[in-house]
Amino acid sequence: MEPLLAIEGLHKSFGLIEVLKGISLQVQRREVMGFIGASGSGKSTLLRCINMLEVPEAGSIRLAGELVGFRDTPRGRRLLPPRELSRQRRRMAMVFQQFNLWPHRTALENVIEGPIVVQGIAPAKAREMGEALLRKVGLEDRVHAYPSRLSGGQQQRVAIARALALQPEIILFDEPTSALDPELVGEVLKVIRDLADEGMTMIIVTHEMGFAHEVCDRIVFLADGRIQDMGPPAHIFGAEAGPRTREFTRRYLDRHQIITGAAHG
Amino acid sequence: MGDAAYQWDFQVIWDYRDVFARAIGLTLSLAALTILFGMVLGLVLSLLRMSPLKVVRWPATAWVELLRAVPPLVLVVWIYYCLPILLGLSMPAFQTAVLALSLYSSAFFAEIFRAGLQSIDRGLVEAASSVGMTRSQALRRVVLPLASQRMLPPLVSQCVLVVKNTALAGYIAVADILYQGQQISVQTFRPLEVLTTVAVIFLVLIVPMTMGANVIESHIRRKYYR
Numbered sequence A: 001m002e003p004l005l006a007i008e009g010l011h012k013s014f015g016l017i018e019v020l021k022g023i024s025l026q027v028q029r030r031e032v033m034g035f036i037g038a039s040g041s042g043k044s045t046l047l048r049c050i051n052m053l054e055v056p057e058a059g060s061i062r063l064a065g066e067l068v069g070f071r072d073t074p075r076g077r078r079l080l081p082p083r084e085l086s087r088q089r090r091r092m093a094m095v096f097q098q099f100n101l102w103p104h105r106t107a108l109e110n111v112i113e114g115p116i117v118v119q120g121i122a123p124a125k126a127r128e129m130g131e132a133l134l135r136k137v138g139l140e141d142r143v144h145a146y147p148s149r150l151s152g153g154q155q156q157r158v159a160i161a162r163a164l165a166l167q168p169e170i171i172l173f174d175e176p177t178s179a180l181d182p183e184l185v186g187e188v189l190k191v192i193r194d195l196a197d198e199g200m201t202m203i204i205v206t207h208e209m210g211f212a213h214e215v216c217d218r219i220v221f222l223a224d225g226r227i228q229d230m231g232p233p234a235h236i237f238g239a240e241a242g243p244r245t246r247e248f249t250r251r252y253l254d255r256h257q258i259i260t261g262a263a264h265g
Numbered sequence B: 001m002g003d004a005a006y007q008w009d010f011q012v013i014w015d016y017r018d019v020f021a022r023a024i025g026l027t028l029s030l031a032a033l034t035i036l037f038g039m040v041l042g043l044v045l046s047l048l049r050m051s052p053l054k055v056v057r058w059p060a061t062a063w064v065e066l067l068r069a070v071p072p073l074v075l076v077v078w079i080y081y082c083l084p085i086l087l088g089l090s091m092p093a094f095q096t097a098v099l100a101l102s103l104y105s106s107a108f109f110a111e112i113f114r115a116g117l118q119s120i121d122r123g124l125v126e127a128a129s130s131v132g133m134t135r136s137q138a139l140r141r142v143v144l145p146l147a148s149q150r151m152l153p154p155l156v157s158q159c160v161l162v163v164k165n166t167a168l169a170g171y172i173a174v175a176d177i178l179y180q181g182q183q184i185s186v187q188t189f190r191p192l193e194v195l196t197t198v199a200v201i202f203l204v205l206i207v208p209m210t211m212g213a214n215v216i217e218s219h220i221r222r223k224y225y226r
């Protein structure tokens, strides 16, 4: 079966620093893929290239077979015009570490702004859809609150509803719980877990190893701009993983044990 | 000073009320035109200063820095006397004052616009792109509304300065409030009453502006930022 997302030989540099040195991977429909790796290993950059928030220098990204961000012409590869880019971006929703809700819009308005402005959906219809999505993420009583009145966990759930409002084929999460107080992480992970159960295709950059282990079908370990290891959680967290992968995951497990150990001791 | 027996006499002011009324009208139209042209020019300058092209950015930056450094009075007088010599172009005093004060304030408006536009978190614009907004949609729906909230207080301060700077037009004989006040005090030997009146007029013009801005600002803060 054709993969939903197919990345081939992706390269991306910032100035002289090459951050992605040839990334190739495929994401199947209904698959949940995790990206893990040390800080600065290029996880965010890879995710942002998929959504064309960063423009890669070489390689290709295909969404259901369609080249993302570019079009091949007889005179070479050309950047797509804004309208085409907009259409492609709506097929891939993005959820940011810092939520990035618009502070001058209520929760509901944040959710329906895109559909109204970009797709021209009638406001009444959009509101109905927006309310349903906020109910889905458990925020039916915070519909008219401005972001500043919401907790971090609530803001991130609004951001997920905003992503769902695009009716995307895939959702890209960039460390969705890293900016949250520990007690608020669970409510956001629950929403993501529910989406996984519904069969939503997702890529999740995360430092929550336990969550990745539980929810992801496959995990990619990035280091030095390359995919060092890729496979189901049992492989990545198991004994057959590569040495760098083992070292990386062990550090997380150690820290986890130290914390739980301290709590019990 | 120190003469407690000074006899205040505001009757002369009342006798000259028509002159004051005309002067107020003139000052207000001078200020309004200066704010209009200053903002339009300032917006253009701020966009040029944020251009990715060095050849565009650099002259705009130099121009803004130059205008900010020159004392506004020098600009008014210089344009009044030098423009005719340099370009053979002579303009009436009022138009000259509008030109000079617009140029001067445009540099400050430009800096306010630039700071306001650049203060918007890039993540909010990326969120707009990610839901499919084009650059101009993101500008209209996200950047401009948020930037204008932030720019309101400095814009009002700048408008207040424009109103005050209209007094400089008197140096090239534009019949604004201060200029007429000086004429009247010469004729009536009542400089203290006249200057007091001028001060009160400026107060009455300016205080509502700043109060209005404060009301709007605190409304915005309560509504969006708890």
Ligand SMILES: Nc1ncnc2c1ncn2[C@@H]1O[C@H](COP(=O)(O)OP(=O)(O)OP(=O)(O)O)[C@@H](O)[C@H]1O
Binding pocket: A014, A019, A037, A038, A039, A040, A041, A042, A043, A044, A045, A046
């Ligand atoms: N816009 C940019 N300009 C220059 N360098 C950048 C830019 N964005 C990222 N980088 C650099 O690229 C490298 C990879 O960054 P990236 O944000 O993708 O890492 P990451 O794996 O997401 O890290 P983290 O876990 O800290 O989020 C880093 O060295 C970073 O400094």
Ligand SMILES: [Mg+2]
Binding pocket: A043, A044, A045, A174, A175
């Ligand atoms: Mg990152």
